[in-house]
Amino acid sequence: MATQTPVTEVLDLTVEKAPQRRWLEVLHDWVTTVDHKKIGLMYIGYALFFLVVAGFEALLMRVQLAVPNNHFVSPQVFNRLFTMHGTTMVFFVGMPILFGFGNYLIPLMIGARDMAFPRLNAFSFWISAFGGLLLYFSYFGGSGLYGAGSAPDVGWFAYAPLTAQVFSPGHSTDYWTLSLLLTGIGTIGTSLNIVATAICMRCPGMKMSRLPLLVWLYLVTSCMVFVAVSPLTAAQIMLMLDRYLGSHFFDTQAGGSAVLWMHFFWIFGHPEVYILILPAFAFANEIIPVFSRKAIFGYPAMVAASVGIGFISLSVWAHHMFAVGMGPGANTFFVLATMAVSVPTGIKIFNWLATLWGGKIRFTVSMMFAVGFLFQFLIAGLTGIMLSVAPFDWQLTGSYFVVAHFHYVLVGAILFMLFSAFYYWYPKMSGRMLSETMGKWHFWLFLIGFHLTFDFMHVPGLLGMPRRIYTYEADRGWMIWNMVVSSGAIFQTIATLLFVYNMVWSYFKGEVAGADPWDAWTLEWSTTSPPATYNFAKIPSVASRRPLWDLKHPEDPDSHYETTEKPGGEERP
Amino acid sequence: MFACHGLYDLAVIVSTAFGDNPTNIFAPVGTPAHSVFGLSMLVLWITGAIFVLVAGILLYVLVRYRSRAADGVTEQEPPQIYGSNQIELAWTVIPILIVVMLFLATARVIYTTEHAPKPADALDVTVIGHQFWWEYSYPALGVVTANELHVPVSDPKHMLPTYLTMSSADTDHSFWVPRLAGKTDVIPNRVNTMWIDPQETGLYLGQCAQYCGVQHAKMLIRVYVDTPAAFDAWVAHQRQPAVEDSRVAEGRAVFEHNACISCHTIRGTVATGRFGPDLTHVASRDTIASGAVPNTAANIRSFVDNPENFKPGALMPPMHLDSHDLDAVTAYLTTLK
Amino acid sequence: MIEAAVIPNSPNEGWELPSRGVVGMVCLIAAEASIFIIFVVAYVFYIGKSVSGPTPKDVLTLPVFTTICLLSSSLTVHAAVSALRQSKRNLCSLWLAATVLLGGIFLAGTGREWYELIYHDGLTIQTNLFGTTFYSLVGLHATHVIVGLIMLMLALVFSLNGAMTHEHSEKLEVLSLYWHFVDAVWVVVFLVVYVLGR
Amino acid sequence: MHSNHAQEEHGLQLPAPTAWPMVLALGLSLVLMGMVTDVAVSILGGLLAFAGTVGWFRQVLPHEVHEEVEVRTEEVTVTSNRTLAARLPKGPMHRKIIPVETFQIITGIKGGIAGGLAMTVPAGIFSLVKYHSFWYAVNLLAAGGFVSWAGASNAFLGEFHLQGLLAAIVIHGLTSLLVGLLYGAMLPMFPKYPIVTAGFIVPLLFTGILHSALNIVSPILNERIDWFWFVVSQIAFGLVCGFVVNLQAKVRTPQFQALPFAVRAGLHSNVEELVEEEPTDSDHEDTSR
Incomplete structure (x- = not known):
């Protein structure tokens, strides 16, 4: 707990209202809260804390890899670093931050006062949070108490049988398994809450066909969580049984199968990527139209494409396993399924382009990050197509090309969109604008750093450099590329620190935002910034997809065009 | 026509851009690597074209439709276009067409690589991945060696492919020599196969590409592609028992009286362990410690003294020999040509 | 007063939304079903792959009686919900008691089966792949039965002491959904373990 | 849901803050943490989890605990903050699904x-x-x-x-x-x-x-x-x-006319004059699924 309070404090809305209150009372408020906004902020603060931690781990790795045969860290430490970096970024940064925004925004956007299950919401947050703390306790705890364990070192996908007692004695792998079990529970709980909220808590008139796209995409994401995160939980239970009770699920010496773990993990692992990227799409769907001053192009197609991505992504997991020797039949199937994802994804990109087309684009920092997202997501999608071509993948998989590819998705697309979302919704959350000047510095520094790092990271992969090696041979010609890659990390670090500083500075000194600083169209901008505990004094009622457009343009409201003949007849929950 | 040249030019540019690199996937020398290379050029060309097109549109839109008003004042909202079934249908159908074409090409390469008929005279090699070294055995030739794979060169007119039958003794590994073929995972309790047919003699480098434990980074692969004559000579040499040299009898005694024998094999001695590399002809190899360092007496001595010197995390324990015994063992091992 | 986004004349009469309890339970069931699917897949994948005995054929017998008990408890819990809907609280208590009893019999049957397997047939979770997958799959199901039984017993207590009234019928219905799911999973487990795998 | 009806002018019913969910989460985490440290931690966790469960139960049963929140009446006027030189001319050309x-x-x-x-x-x-x-x-x-x-x-x-x-x-x-x-x-x-x-x-x-x-x-x-x-x-x-x-x-x-589902799904085709028209915007969702 102590770890995230300083960060959430930054965003603490209550402080301003009652500066006299003692910090213990404030703490009590936050610990016992069931308010979706506070829980959302706690999620975000917690994720930001771990973003910095995992970013620091990445920095250490880049120092180690900058030159060949480096001795900056030992192999054992390096292996722990990449395991913790991957695990943290996926489970304790990506998921919580997206759920944080979801928690904060969904009830506001659908005109509700809270989530469907406020207490479950608090529970889900806390159990995810404790999961993260348990994982990091491994750094101190293991060796201190039993002299055997320490941080996990099996890689974030922990392939069997490296996780078996024989190859991983002590408790390090247990920390990994147990903490992921805990966050798994929290993730499923929050997703359940989001689905129930989006379906059951909509304000009058908010039909499914009028649901903001952000809410739609969170709905799809959450539904995917049930079928993706649960298999991971199941696999973790099996691994736990193997390690604690001596069962043989992944024990290759007793006839068990290492490949089964790979299947189970990637049945989770691939949809997970879409679970992370769909909320980024969700932000883009809200932010790009507002700054282009146009309605989103092809709302139904966007919904359909998201649902389509959701479904197809459940049948592509084995494209992580083209080199496993599944045979030509299975390989061919997964090639086709994987390529098929590119079609709905393409629709999304083109629809965003069409939204921009003919608009009047305002380049706020938020929009700049969104444009960066579009550009980088395009590249990430194209390298994704390269990886879907199984024979090409035989060369590329497990190499630095793959590392570059998925960092393009996770940093170039998701993190850029997250920054965009911060600049867009920070005024709503805090009541103050983030500084645009600092924001521009942040954007350009991060952009330069990002491209230095991840553009050039593709090359060593093409030159045969495998991932997860703590050092490499000098004669392979990888050094120059690794130097460039590592140098980009410096820019990214500075940019991120600037961003954190901007958040703190703007909280106290930023320009007062007002209810609707961006001239936007969704319901969250119709209430005060920050919103009152109850969100809306009176539950709103809507008649179109853009209720605030209707209010701002009474002479030409959307609702005149989006007519329906019978109320509620269109429902497809 | 220009497009065809485009594909060819792209291949030339790509394969020369990275210069003289020993593990460049764009410098293929065998059939599997070549067919991957050809396919990858098609993919690069298609994705490159899409990139230029879409990024161009994005750039155009950003410039053309940027708001010209100062910070959102006095401007009229643009027309609100809700969508277009036609355009959306078009950009659904075109990607589908591209996907279909790409898929057909991919499926063909998958089948021609994974389902290639095996010639009767193909060479069979069994590859066993260990933490953190490679065991190669040639069942038909009665040869067992480690870390340095020797195969005969394949003549384009008379293909002489080498079939690798792979499994693991402990954790997952992956066999990857980029210039010869894509990678194939080496998994315990499971047998995978792959084939290579290098058409130029020389030394090809690679390394384990699946994280397998602490020392994953130094689990290197060296493939020596020899002329048929050289290969036959190598085989003949490897089949002989270990060299007997009375001058190093003391070193041999030290070897035989220590734990060495429980992990290593030297044919003709009491050492029959299978846990570590076969040392019968260890001195004939160019490197030790799975390619980590050159095979010199000094390096052998250092490695026997404490393997952590080169390979932290290696499973071989420090032997705790005194200086005299170390010298003796080193002398013995260096005679095992 | 915050008059947010109210459009005059918008048709908002009769704005009905699904029950959040039911939606939440359906989501939970979807998640739980995925967990079970993974365990079932593991079971099926390892059928006949054990390196050593005993095999399912040697030691498993069809638990027909307990299966009938568990499946019929679906009917009784449904009857309990209907009774509570009609405010017949005594009847509801009766049906709940029957459900708890039937579920208890099932659990006892599983316990007995396990006792036999462990002490007579020498099959533990460590014995072989069959033991590993059998105990984990059946055990996972039994865990769900136990959780369900605890909830049902609580409901029974509340029903007996009069704390549970008509207004809680939706909550009881949500609980019954869970119980139906547990029963449905047993059908799958039964088919896979005792019919297909034997 | 809870706030839709029973709404009074001066206050609103919101779910009351409670620490029990946090206690349950802490308890469960400690149970698992005990597995990597000491069994005593697990026991403590078990106790906390039990307390959390009971406490949570009492929050929702037999009735959900609510607290009343006072509404500060504060006017938020929603207008466009862009000073529009000219409103968008009304008409089909500016609001459409293209092509017509x-x-x-x-x-x-x-x-x-x-x-x-x-x-x-x-x-x-x-x-x-x-x-x-x-x-x-x-x-x-x-x-x-x-x-x-x-x-x-x-x-x-x-x-x-x-x-x-x-x-x-x-x-x-x-x-x-x-x-x-x-x-x-x-x-x-x-x-x-x-x-x-x-x-x-x-x-x-x-x-x-x-x-x-x-x-x-x-x-x-x-x-x-x-x-x-x-x-x-x-x-x-x-x-x-x-x-x-x-x-x-x-x-x-059809511009923004929501058609009955049967028409959109292509099951029916003879509805008024929109007869053979291919379905509207909201149709994509159905066809491409």
Whole structure:
């Protein structure tokens, strides 16, 4: 707990209202809260804390890899670093931050006062949070108490049988398994809450066909969580049984199968990527139209494409396993399924382009990050197509090309969109604008750093450099590329620190935002910034997809065009 | 026509851009690597074209439709276009067409690589991945060696492919020599196969590409592609028992009286362990410690003294020999040509 | 007063939304079903792959009686919900008691089966792949039965002491959904373990 | 839900804050943490989890605990903060689903089928003239789908093979259909010279792309293809498909009219004058699922 309070404090809305209150009372408020906004902020603060931690781990790795045969860290430490970096970024940064925004925004956007299950919401947050703390306790705890364990070192996908007692004695792998079990529970709980909220808590008139796209995409994401995160939980239970009770699920010496773990993990692992990227799409769907001053192009197609991505992504997991020797039949199937994802994804990109087309684009920092997202997501999608071509993948998989590819998705697309979302919704959350000047510095520094790092990271992969090696041979010609890659990390670090500083500075000194600083169209901008505990004094009622457009343009409201003949007849929950 | 040249030019540019690199996937020398290379050029060309097109549109839109008003004042909202079934249908159908074409090409390469008929005279090699070294055995030739794979060169007119039958003794590994073929995972309790047919003699480098434990980074692969004559000579040499040299009898005694024998094999001695590399002809190899360092007496001595010197995390324990015994063992091992 | 986004004349009469309890339970069931699917897949994948005995054929017998008990408890819990809907609280208590009893019999049957397997047939979770997958799959199901039984017993207590009234019928219905799911999973487990795998 | 009714002027009912969910989460975490540290931690965790569960239960049963929150009446006026020089002129041109007029989807399918049939004529002639067998062209196309046919002889390709025919029909049919759809969608956007666009530009473009890639997609086809005849058959497709598409009458796209589900799903087609119109915007969702 102590770890995230300083960060959430930054965003603490209550402080301003009652500066006299003692910090213990404030703490009590936050610990016992069931308010979706506070829980959302706690999620975000917690994720930001771990973003910095995992970013620091990445920095250490880049120092180690900058030159060949480096001795900056030992192999054992390096292996722990990449395991913790991957695990943290996926489970304790990506998921919580997206759920944080979801928690904060969904009830506001659908005109509700809270989530469907406020207490479950608090529970889900806390159990995810404790999961993260348990994982990091491994750094101190293991060796201190039993002299055997320490941080996990099996890689974030922990392939069997490296996780078996024989190859991983002590408790390090247990920390990994147990903490992921805990966050798994929290993730499923929050997703359940989001689905129930989006379906059951909509304000009058908010039909499914009028649901903001952000809410739609969170709905799809959450539904995917049930079928993706649960298999991971199941696999973790099996691994736990193997390690604690001596069962043989992944024990290759007793006839068990290492490949089964790979299947189970990637049945989770691939949809997970879409679970992370769909909320980024969700932000883009809200932010790009507002700054282009146009309605989103092809709302139904966007919904359909998201649902389509959701479904197809459940049948592509084995494209992580083209080199496993599944045979030509299975390989061919997964090639086709994987390529098929590119079609709905393409629709999304083109629809965003069409939204921009003919608009009047305002380049706020938020929009700049969104444009960066579009550009980088395009590249990430194209390298994704390269990886879907199984024979090409035989060369590329497990190499630095793959590392570059998925960092393009996770940093170039998701993190850029997250920054965009911060600049867009920070005024709503805090009541103050983030500084645009600092924001521009942040954007350009991060952009330069990002491209230095991840553009050039593709090359060593093409030159045969495998991932997860703590050092490499000098004669392979990888050094120059690794130097460039590592140098980009410096820019990214500075940019991120600037961003954190901007958040703190703007909280106290930023320009007062007002209810609707961006001239936007969704319901969250119709209430005060920050919103009152109850969100809306009176539950709103809507008649179109853009209720605030209707209010701002009474002479030409959307609702005149989006007519329906019978109320509620269109429902497809 | 220009497009065809485009594909060819792209291949030339790509394969020369990275210069003289020993593990460049764009410098293929065998059939599997070549067919991957050809396919990858098609993919690069298609994705490159899409990139230029879409990024161009994005750039155009950003410039053309940027708001010209100062910070959102006095401007009229643009027309609100809700969508277009036609355009959306078009950009659904075109990607589908591209996907279909790409898929057909991919499926063909998958089948021609994974389902290639095996010639009767193909060479069979069994590859066993260990933490953190490679065991190669040639069942038909009665040869067992480690870390340095020797195969005969394949003549384009008379293909002489080498079939690798792979499994693991402990954790997952992956066999990857980029210039010869894509990678194939080496998994315990499971047998995978792959084939290579290098058409130029020389030394090809690679390394384990699946994280397998602490020392994953130094689990290197060296493939020596020899002329048929050289290969036959190598085989003949490897089949002989270990060299007997009375001058190093003391070193041999030290070897035989220590734990060495429980992990290593030297044919003709009491050492029959299978846990570590076969040392019968260890001195004939160019490197030790799975390619980590050159095979010199000094390096052998250092490695026997404490393997952590080169390979932290290696499973071989420090032997705790005194200086005299170390010298003796080193002398013995260096005679095992 | 915050008059947010109210459009005059918008048709908002009769704005009905699904029950959040039911939606939440359906989501939970979807998640739980995925967990079970993974365990079932593991079971099926390892059928006949054990390196050593005993095999399912040697030691498993069809638990027909307990299966009938568990499946019929679906009917009784449904009857309990209907009774509570009609405010017949005594009847509801009766049906709940029957459900708890039937579920208890099932659990006892599983316990007995396990006792036999462990002490007579020498099959533990460590014995072989069959033991590993059998105990984990059946055990996972039994865990769900136990959780369900605890909830049902609580409901029974509340029903007996009069704390549970008509207004809680939706909550009881949500609980019954869970119980139906547990029963449905047993059908799958039964088919896979005792019919297909034997 | 809870706040919809029973709403009073001065206060609102919100769920009361509670620490029990946090206690339960802490308890469960400690139970698992005990597994990596000491069993005493697990026991403590178990106790906390039990307390958390009971406490949580009492929060929701028999009635949910609420607290009353005072409403601060604070006016938020929602207006556009952009000082608009001119409001957007009202009218159909500024609020629309483009294009306003178009072909039905079925048009593209018809065109694709017609074009696909037309394409077989030059291909068949080529096949008959050069190899004296109609099946040659069929099998050559099918070889793209069969790896084992990669080294097939001319004689083999000249014979009739059922699987060859089926594969060729699938490949040819699917491609024709997709291109037909594309024509149906795109031709209204190039209204000036539909025949030039459809009949020559597109086929030549397509040929160019295929020419560069065919070596890798289907080497056998690449070896034996006759580009002249290939271009002829492509143009045949383009002309016929374009002609058929242009023959059909355009219909107005329904602008923002939500149609009954049956119409959108294509189950019904005779509803008022919107009769044969392809479904509206909200339809994509259903068709592409």
